[in-house]
Amino acid sequence: DTAVSQTPKYLVTQMGNDKSIKCEQNLGHDTMYWYKQDSKKFLKIMFSYNNKELIINETVPNRFSPKSPDKAHLNLHINSLELGDSAVYFCASRLSGNSPLHFGNGTRLTVT
Amino acid sequence: AQSVAQPEDQVNVAEGNPLTVKCTYSVSGNPYLFWYVQYPNRGLQFLLKYITGDNLVKGSYGFEAEFNKSQTSFHLKKPSALVSDSALYFCAVRDYNTDKLIFGTGTRLQVFP
Numbered sequence: 001d002t003a004v005s006q007t008p009k010y011l012v013t014q015m016g017n018d019k020s021i022k023c024e025q026n027l028g029h030d031t032m033y034w035y036k037q038d039s040k041k042f043l044k045i046m047f048s049y050n051n052k053e054l055i056i057n058e059t060v061p062n063r064f065s066p067k068s069p070d071k072a073h074l075n076l077h078i079n080s081l082e083l084g085d086s087a088v089y090f091c092a093s094r095l096s097g098n099s100p101l102h103f104g105n106g107t108r109l110t111v112t
Numbered sequence: 113a114q115s116v117a118q119p120e121d122q123v124n125v126a127e128g129n130p131l132t133v134k135c136t137y138s139v140s141g142n143p144y145l146f147w148y149v150q151y152p153n154r155g156l157q158f159l160l161k162y163i164t165g166d167n168l169v170k171g172s173y174g175f176e177a178e179f180n181k182s183q184t185s186f187h188l189k190k191p192s193a194l195v196s197d198s199a200l201y202f203c204a205v206r207d208y209n210t211d212k213l214i215f216g217t218g219t220r221l222q223v224f225p
Contacts, residue, residue: 004155031211041200043156043215056212090155098144098163098206101213103155 003027006091006104013081014112021076021107023091031055032074033101034066035090043090049074081111114139114207116186118216125193126224133188133219135203144206145186146213147177149199156202162186173197193223 004025013019025032033056034046048056049068063079078085091104115138125131137143144163148156160171167179177188188201203216 041150041218043202043218045212045214048211056210092155098161100146100158100161101148101156103157105153105155 004091004093004102004104006089006107008107009105010108010110012110012112015081015083017081018077018079019081019109020078021089021091021109023074023076023104025072025091025093025102027093027095027102028072029093029095029102030071031094031096032068032071033092033094034074034076035092035103037088037090037106039087046089047074047076078109081109083111085109086111114143114205114214116145116203116205116214116216118201118203118219120219121217122220122222124222124224127195128192131190131193131197131221131223133201133203133221135186135188135216137184137186137203137205139205141208143179143186144208145177145179146204146206147171147175147186147188148202148204148215149173150202150218151199159188159201193221195223195225197221198223 006023031050033048046060047066051071052068065077068074088106088108090106092101117136146161147159150156162169162179170176
């Protein structure tokens with residue numbers, strides 16, 4: 001069973017559209033994250049939630065809105081998609097403290 | 113601010129030879145350091161971490177890392193490389209104050225048969 005699962009795996013859409021990426025973890029972790037990996041493989045944190053509460057909100061355009069209906073889910077909704085949003089988006093979760101992050105397999109978003 | 117640097121974009125090594133992937137860190141306070149590996153089209157996988165204790169940390173798949181406080185380094189090592197070790201490796205540091213895990217720029221390891 002996949003511990004952190006993201007859907008969809010691939011997402012191709014046109015500029016201006018609105019899209020969502022879903023993430024679920026079955027590890028019982030308290031904290032969930034969204035990371036963005038660009039074409040040069042740089043990884044940057046976008047958001048984190050702890051037990052449904054927003055903890056980290058980096059300088060991400062407000063077109064990006066995370067939603068956590070419960071502590072096992074953290075979805076990412078993106079409005080008015082732009083070409084520069086093309087990247088791989090990773091969901092991750094962590095139990096607490098210095099426990100390691102567990103990553104999903106990513107969602108490759110391509111905006112045309 | 114906490115940060116890590118990976119000075120090499122790519123490391124090439126022959127199968128069976130020892131490998132080292134370099135990482136240096138800059139932190140205020142105690143460093144919490146991690147190594148992750150990313151295979152193509154996959155998410156990152158945790159290899160090992162240093163929080164406190166022994167400077168030599170052993171992790172998954174035969175990897176180990178040496179914490180060196182005087183050189184502010186946390187290099188990843190393996191005594192004998194495998195072709196299957198070819199992947200992208202990320203060093204990371206936990207910013208205790210903000211609870212962010214901050215990643216280095218990654219090093220591509222290529223192991224040749």
